[in-house]
Amino acid sequence: MSFPPTLKQLRYLVALHRTNHFGKAADACHVTQSTLSAGLQELENLLGTQLVERTKRSVMFTALGEEIVRRAQGILNDVDDLTDLATSAKDPLKGIVRMGVIPTIAPFLLPKIMPAISRKLPDLELHLREDKSAELCELVRSGELDLVLYALPYACGDVAELPLFHDPFLVAFPEGEAPKGGIKSTELDEKRLMLLEEGHCLRDHALEACQLLGRGARREMAGTSLNTILQMVAAGHGITLLPGMAVEAGLTEGTGVEVLPFADIVPTRTIGLIWRKTNPRASTFEALGRVIKEVGADHHLS
Structure with missing residues (x-):
């Protein structure tokens, strides 16, 4: 008689796929690495096929392993949703x-x-x-x-x-360079515009805002954080778009940066x-x- 995979084995497999590292997967599952490895080996023995190619330096899933991970994730989500359903029914x-x-x-x-x-x-x-x-x-x-x-x-x-809710973008200038009386969308100098590096959705939304304003952006000038961008602006190396909540929270205080809202179109x-x-x-x-x-x-x- 064959037995179906256990939820524990499936969680081990999904954790390994997500972390691509046996030690990190074991930590995520709150077990030892040997326990996780043994559980995965049991799963492979149970299914009668190899799911993971193991080397000293890397972890690679077989094509069947990838498909089983995908299905296992759906099973685990459904199980978690059952628990959440019961919890929500008692008191949402x-x-x-x-x-x-x-x-x-x-x-x-x-x-x-x-x-x-x-x-x-x-x-x-x-x-x-x-x-x-x-x-x-x-x-x-x-x-x-x-x-x-x-x-x-x-x-x-x-x-x-x-x-x-909508969070408006504002324009940050080096001290003394902000136009008097606000800035219009047509006055935004895209050649001086600096944004966050790839991977931050704020960059994508700022670029969309630039397109809304009919402007471009200096894609070669990017920072790893808003603080880095602000330091570059304060040093006179360009301008940037900042989310209103960041300015409202005091991000620009003491930086030597001046912030203005747009006088016409308000990108958000x-x-x-x-x-x-x-x-x-x-x-x-x-x-x-x-x-x-x-x-x-x-x-x-x-």
Whole structure:
């Protein structure tokens, strides 16, 4: 008599695929590396086929291994959703919610929304993770995160999106170079415009804003963080677009950078939540979204 794979074995396999490293996969599963390796070997023996090619320096999945990982992830998500369904049925506003936040939102919005969430949703326990958009997207699809606080739009597959509010872009100039009385979209000098490096969705949204304004951007000039970009602007090396929430949170204070809103067209990025469409806790996430939206409105982000 043959036995089906266990959920534990499937979790080991998915963790290894995600981390591409036996030690990191074992840590993620809270087991020893030998336990994880033994579990995967048992899975391969059970299925009668090799799923992973092992070498001293790399881990490579076979074609069948890739397909089994894909199906295993769906199974694990369904199992997790069953647990979430039971929890939500008892009390949708109670329990743990694992939320990811991108770096161009986290330091500016979290300090404002966390007190409001604690006050209005006291039985909801938020576990937070900050990372880039692509990584958070993968984690929500794999079921390791329940939802992500994102800047929309962002292609993350078949997920539910809940737009909350618009965050306007402002223009940052070196001290003394800001035009008097504001700046029009036609006056934006794309030859001096600096943005974040590839991989940050803020860069993509800023580029979309530039296209809205009919302008370009210096793609060869990129920074790893908003702080780096601001230092370059302060030193007179160019200008940049900043999200309004960052300015409102005091990011530019003491930097020697002047910030102006646009005098005509106001480009924005949309702040919102995403989660797997199959996740049964949509009512929980919508309640969380309402609190975040209220905070955005209170801080003049709409």
